[in-house]
Amino acid sequence: MVLYDSATSGGSNSGSSSSCSGTKQPVAEIDGLLAGAGYKVRSSELRQVAQRLERLETVMVNSPADISQLASDTVHYNPSDLASWVDSLLSEFNQPPLPLPSDLPDLPDIIAGPSVNHTAVGNYLTDNFTTTQQQQQQQQQMMIVTAMEEDSGIRLVHMLMTCAESVQRGEMAVAGSLIEDMKGLLTRVNPSCGIGKVAGCFIDALSFRIMGVGGSICGSVSENEILYHHFYEACPYLKFAHFTANQAILEAFDGHDCVHVVDFNLMHGLQWPALIQALALRPGGPPLLRLTGIGPPSPDGRDSLREIGLRLAELARSVNIRFTFRGVAASRLEDVKPWMLQVSPKEALAVNSILQLHKLLGSDPARNSPMEMVLGWIRNLNPKIMTVVEQESNHNQPEFLDRFTTALYYYSTMFDSLEACPLQPEKALAEIYLQREICNVVCCEGSARVERHEPLAKWRNRLAGAGFRPLHLGSNAFRQASMLLTLFSAEGYSVEETEGCLTLGWHSRPLIAASAWHAVPDVMMSHQNSN
Amino acid sequence: MAGGNEVNLNESKRVVPLNTWVLISNFKLAYNLLRRPDGTFNRDLAEYLDRKVPPNTIPVDGVFSFDHVDRATGLLNRVFQAAPQNEVQWGIVELEKPLSTTEVVPVIIFFHGGSFTHSSANSAIYDTFCRRLVNICKAVVVSVNYRRSPEYRYPCAYDDGWAALKWVKSRTWLQSGKDSKVYVYLAGDSSGGNIAHHVAVRAAEAEVEILGNILLHPMFGGEKRTESETRLDGKYFVTIQDRNWYWRAFLPEGEDRDHPACNPFGPRGKSLEGLKFPKSLICVAGLDLIQDWQLAYVEGLRKAGQDVKLLFLKEATIGFYFLPNNDHFYCLMEEIKNFVNPSC
Numbered sequence: 034m035v036l037y038d039s040a041t042s043g044g045s046n047s048g049s050s051s052s053c054s055g056t057k058q059p060v061a062e063i064d065g066l067l068a069g070a071g072y073k074v075r076s077s078e079l080r081q082v083a084q085r086l087e088r089l090e091t092v093m094v095n096s097p098a099d100i101s102q103l104a105s106d107t108v109h110y111n112p113s114d115l116a117s118w119v120d121s122l123l124s125e126f127n128q129p130p131l132p133l134p135s136d137l138p139d140l141p142d143i144i145a146g147p148s149v150n151h152t153a154v155g156n157y158l159t160d161n162f163t164t165t166q167q168q169q170q171q172q173q174q175m176m177i178v179t180a181m182e183e184d185s186g187i188r189l190v191h192m193l194m195t196c197a198e199s200v201q202r203g204e205m206a207v208a209g210s211l212i213e214d215m216k217g218l219l220t221r222v223n224p225s226c227g228i229g230k231v232a233g234c235f236i237d238a239l240s241f242r243i244m245g246v247g248g249s250i251c252g253s254v255s256e257n258e259i260l261y262h263h264f265y266e267a268c269p270y271l272k273f274a275h276f277t278a279n280q281a282i283l284e285a286f287d288g289h290d291c292v293h294v295v296d297f298n299l300m301h302g303l304q305w306p307a308l309i310q311a312l313a314l315r316p317g318g319p320p321l322l323r324l325t326g327i328g329p330p331s332p333d334g335r336d337s338l339r340e341i342g343l344r345l346a347e348l349a350r351s352v353n354i355r356f357t358f359r360g361v362a363a364s365r366l367e368d369v370k371p372w373m374l375q376v377s378p379k380e381a382l383a384v385n386s387i388l389q390l391h392k393l394l395g396s397d398p399a400r401n402s403p404m405e406m407v408l409g410w411i412r413n414l415n416p417k418i419m420t421v422v423e424q425e426s427n428h429n430q431p432e433f434l435d436r437f438t439t440a441l442y443y444y445s446t447m448f449d450s451l452e453a454c455p456l457q458p459e460k461a462l463a464e465i466y467l468q469r470e471i472c473n474v475v476c477c478e479g480s481a482r483v484e485r486h487e488p489l490a491k492w493r494n495r496l497a498g499a500g501f502r503p504l505h506l507g508s509n510a511f512r513q514a515s516m517l518l519t520l521f522s523a524e525g526y527s528v529e530e531t532e533g534c535l536t537l538g539w540h541s542r543p544l545i546a547a548s549a550w551h552a553v554p555d556v557m558m559s560h561q562n563s564n
Numbered sequence: 565m566a567g568g569n570e571v572n573l574n575e576s577k578r579v580v581p582l583n584t585w586v587l588i589s590n591f592k593l594a595y596n597l598l599r600r601p602d603g604t605f606n607r608d609l610a611e612y613l614d615r616k617v618p619p620n621t622i623p624v625d626g627v628f629s630f631d632h633v634d635r636a637t638g639l640l641n642r643v644f645q646a647a648p649q650n651e652v653q654w655g656i657v658e659l660e661k662p663l664s665t666t667e668v669v670p671v672i673i674f675f676h677g678g679s680f681t682h683s684s685a686n687s688a689i690y691d692t693f694c695r696r697l698v699n700i701c702k703a704v705v706v707s708v709n710y711r712r713s714p715e716y717r718y719p720c721a722y723d724d725g726w727a728a729l730k731w732v733k734s735r736t737w738l739q740s741g742k743d744s745k746v747y748v749y750l751a752g753d754s755s756g757g758n759i760a761h762h763v764a765v766r767a768a769e770a771e772v773e774i775l776g777n778i779l780l781h782p783m784f785g786g787e788k789r790t791e792s793e794t795r796l797d798g799k800y801f802v803t804i805q806d807r808n809w810y811w812r813a814f815l816p817e818g819e820d821r822d823h824p825a826c827n828p829f830g831p832r833g834k835s836l837e838g839l840k841f842p843k844s845l846i847c848v849a850g851l852d853l854i855q856d857w858q859l860a861y862v863e864g865l866r867k868a869g870q871d872v873k874l875l876f877l878k879e880a881t882i883g884f885y886f887l888p889n890n891d892h893f894y895c896l897m898e899e900i901k902n903f904v905n906p907s908c
Contacts, residue, residue: 066888066889083577087589104609194656442621540633540638541686
């Protein structure tokens with residue numbers, strides 16, 4: 034007799050257990066088989082969920098309106114939580130959409146979701162999109178292998194792993210000779226094929242590590258800004274990050290007259306023109322907007338933060354938004370102290386972190402964890418929303434070989450997606466931007482290694498433990514993201530919804546994850562900690 | 565909808581386990597929201613609602629997976645394999661050596677269901693199903709992410725199936741056995757079963773060897789109304805109306821359901837007599853409203869002198885194989901295992 038059933042299944046969320054008989058079932062038990070299908074339903078609630086499904090069907094059948102139209106106007110959230118999804122639909126069908134006031138500009142219908150926290154303020158991005166703006170078991174390693182038809186490509190990958198293993202073992206002579214072999218092999222691989230380019234980066238990174246020169250790869254502040262900007266233009270990852278965060282921030286600011294955005298990495302302020310324009314157009318009039326931009330100090334005496342602030346202020350003035358900007362210069366996020374941000378208790382605060390939080394993970398065990406400290410003061414500021422975007426991969430594993438392997442697959446996929454970019458020099462500079470990241474992951478250690486990417490599952494745990502609760506990103510944000518991707522000529526990018534967060538990836542491999550959070554009120558914190 | 569709804573709902577609840585009922589009802593209602601009366605489809609919302617899972621090269625429950633994307637076409641195949649015995653090899657995808665030089669390891673090309681419109685190779689339900697197939701059949705499974713309707717109508721799905729077959733046949737690392745060849749079976753549920761049939765026909769005509777076809781309540785139909793359609797309309801998750809919608813979305817515009825894609829042995833179909841067609845295992849669910857078409861398909865294969873085994877599961881509804889919580893599931897898996905066992 035063969036045992037066929039496995040209650041957990043590969044690739045889906047772990048933490049569920051079997052619904053087979055014989056095991057004790059505490060109340061909070063999730064049905065293991067439904068979990069394998071991607072749905073979280075408590076076994077004890079199955080009957081109620083079934084009843085609600087029946088009711089929903091009856092309502093849908095009796096609904097006079099075209100239900101598919103109603104469905105697309107509704108904003109859906111977190112479909113994995115079947116019970117709440119069914120309930121939100123039941124509310125939708127029992128209430129017709131609000132009529133639109135006739136003096137509104139062209140915005141799509143606004144529907145007040147009765148049981149959810151936000152109102153859908155429409156797809157602001159696609160309406161405001163101007164021509165100037167072109168463009169899965171915690172131990173499981175999620176990897177994608179893209180087409181590797183060439184034999185030399187396959188051999189390169191095997192050699193890279195062997196070399197990394199020698200490095201981990203300290204066998205530097207072996208590693209060194211492998212590097213020579215690989216450089217030879219590289220000449221026979223098609224450099225325009227994804228694996229050729231990325232293999233070159235990893236070979237260089239390994240050789241820098243062996244020579245001990247990893248630290249010198251870091252570029253100057255202005256170089257990094259230029260590379261970042263070209264990475265922004267060459268592929269949709271950062272654009273996705275920006276407008277997904279903006280959509281969530283816009284919704285969180287709804288109904289507030291004084292709002293304050295704290296940006297953990299201003300760069301050229303690329304994210305903010307769209308939000309400024311959306312706030313200008315929001316029904317009920319724009320709020321007073323404060324923007325605090327954090328960035329590294331400029332070495333040449335220029336106050337680049339202020340320059341960017343001035344440009345944004347001009348834009349705000351042109352659309353009649355009262356706007357003030359403040360720059361905070363800090364070389365590391367942990368050097369920022371909350372008093373520098375001058376947050377007023379009367380304003381709605383949004384904290385925006387695009388690819389920054391992971392830098393706090395390189396802690397000296399003797400000191401207090403910078404992550405705890407920073408998350409602590411963010412929470413104490415009680416932001417309406419904290420938007421977090423991070424690379425969806427684990428490049429912070431303790432063992433070098435594991436880190437190396439994961440990074441190899443991750444950046445192979447990244448480079449593969451870049452192949453589709455027709456813009457030069459954007460593409461070439463984007464590749465250098467990624468190359469620098471790879472170098473940091475592979476060559477550096479200790480406090481120098483700042484690119485300590487971790488996947489969404491880990492961030493969920495960490496942020497929940499620090500007193501944050503998720504604010505789910507909904508189907509409207511998803512739809513915007515999909516629409517943005519169709520504006521790109523490259524097919525192959527895919528957006529996915531996973532438990533209230535959105536990921537953008539290349540084919541079926543998520544590469545970047547966006548999520549939103551707010552602080553759990555103190556009264557509930559103490560209850561939560563006793564779980 | 566004809567008949568008292570309460571009656572319909574209670575009936576289906578009586579014959580499937582509760583979690584299966586919740587799963588399939590959820591799909592049914594969500595899909596109702598996605599299909600528009602004008603024949604268009606809310607693809608964005610569909611992709612948002614679909615639960616997907618990434619591949620994993622570190623094995624889970626003895627199976628690992630990885631995705632291959634054809635650069636020229638963007639066609640994605642997800643490959644599922646049994647984990648290597650040696651843990652040291654975990655995480656490295658072996659693309660240079662064959663699966664085995666001594667034993668035969670079957671490769672099952674799987675076409676997921678979804679009435680040509682829904683789901684993907686990386687949908688959680690199908691990813692899970694393919695993993696189970698790997699363990700049960702000791703096979704490699706290649707799940708094809710074919711293009712779906714209404715954006716891509718006939719014959720796109722069949723063309724993608726054919727491309728996947730050619731890709732699989734030409735992989736040296738999918739070869740096995742003493743004579744180093746790729747041992748291929750085709751399998752699919754619902755529309756996937758339909759695709760498997762048509763790919764098998766093309767393969768037979770091109771003399772590409774397929775060792776067997778496994779069709780799980782394959783999606784066939786025709787213009788006339790059959791007895792089972794009338795009797796079971798709306799009773800067990802599926803309605804005639806939705807079947808009509810999906811055929812209209814898949815078939816070329818203006819065509820009717822007697823098109824040979826939908827009705828291969830109907831008035832416009834052709835006989836497979838004399839063709840070296842693979843042996844078939846056809847599983848029919850006794851509570852599936854299109855079973856008369858499936859039984860006609862079986863009859864059509866028999867009349868053409870082809871080797872076909874019918875597994876008729878009287879009390880089974882569509883989708884019974886998504887969750888391993890019922891006898892039909894185990895019965896089916898046993899049949900598939902025996903069908904694919906090379907020593908048979």
